[in-house]
Amino acid sequence: MKRLTVAIDGPAGAGKSTVARRVAEELGLLYVDTGAMYRAITWKALQSEIDLSDEQVVAAIAREAEIVLDPPEVLVDGVRVTEAIRSPEVTDHVSMVAGMAEVRRVLVEKQRQMAKDGGVVMDGRDIGTHVMPDADVKVFLTASIEERVRRRHLEMIRRGYASDPDRLYQEIKRRDEMDENRSHSPLKPAADAVMLDTTGRSIDEVVSMILDLCRTKVSGGE
Numbered sequence: 001m002k003r004l005t006v007a008i009d010g011p012a013g014a015g016k017s018t019v020a021r022r023v024a025e026e027l028g029l030l031y032v033d034t035g036a037m038y039r040a041i042t043w044k045a046l047q048s049e050i051d052l053s054d055e056q057v058v059a060a061i062a063r064e065a066e067i068v069l070d071p072p073e074v075l076v077d078g079v080r081v082t083e084a085i086r087s088p089e090v091t092d093h094v095s096m097v098a099g100m101a102e103v104r105r106v107l108v109e110k111q112r113q114m115a116k117d118g119g120v121v122m123d124g125r126d127i128g129t130h131v132m133p134d135a136d137v138k139v140f141l142t143a144s145i146e147e148r149v150r151r152r153h154l155e156m157i158r159r160g161y162a163s164d165p166d167r168l169y170q171e172i173k174r175r176d177e178m179d180e181n182r183s184h185s186p187l188k189p190a191a192d193a194v195m196l197d198t199t200g201r202s203i204d205e206v207v208s209m210i211l212d213l214c215r216t217k218v219s220g221g222e
């Protein structure tokens, strides 16, 4: 029997990867961070010093790259890039790369391959709408932009980086706009997704709400 599939989408900084990883751990499922895959291709393209606006060249990089997700580690062609893919340089370019149709086609194919036997919690921007349209549980996580900036700012300080909330605000707003307005599988909730505003809710609370949705699904309820 195909095992549970859980799709978690939403805008930047809503808490997707934090809660998706926890839900996967609790349920003993595979966790797939699709944002890390777009970041990995962006990192490799930047390393290769190619013209990042050349879609054919970036697509060739996406086709050839071997991406390994071994949470929390991320490897590209055997190189550990876990922290490097979160750099401001990668963050500034990733949504442009993610807007390229052929890059998306290549990565969506890899993502569907990972999900083919079920037993997966996948987070991203187009999981419930496009990558796993038949997912058993679909959640669209949101939070106000002020809350998302505050969380990211605290995280940067915690990780020992300098952080400017105004710059974070502009970065998150720009990335959301690019993700919402691209022509291929833009960021939007699936029609059958459960909308979950996490503003003012703790991580534990959000994880527990998603686990409830999963358990209800497994026990045959709506």
Ligand SMILES: Nc1ncnc2c1ncn2[C@@H]1O[C@H](COP(=O)(O)OP(=O)(O)OP(=O)(O)O)[C@@H](O)[C@H]1O
Binding pocket: 010, 011, 012, 013, 014, 015, 016, 017, 018, 019, 035, 151, 152, 154, 155, 198, 201, 202, 203, 206
């Ligand atoms: N409910 C919550 N309450 C407080 N902080 C949270 C909550 N959920 C997540 N966080 C914190 O917010 C920050 C952003 O979370 P996370 O990286 O999971 O978001 P994301 O949606 O995956 O972002 P991105 O799409 O940009 O990768 C992290 O520091 C995380 O610990």
Ligand SMILES: Nc1ccn([C@@H]2O[C@H](COP(=O)(O)O)[C@@H](O)[C@H]2O)c(=O)n1
Binding pocket: 012, 013, 034, 035, 036, 038, 039, 094, 095, 096, 098, 099, 123, 124, 125, 126, 127, 175, 179
């Ligand atoms: N399914 C996805 C996942 C991500 N993206 C793009 O990648 C960027 C980085 O994602 P993070 O979750 O790591 O912040 C994101 O801003 C999107 O541009 C995507 O398009 N589809």
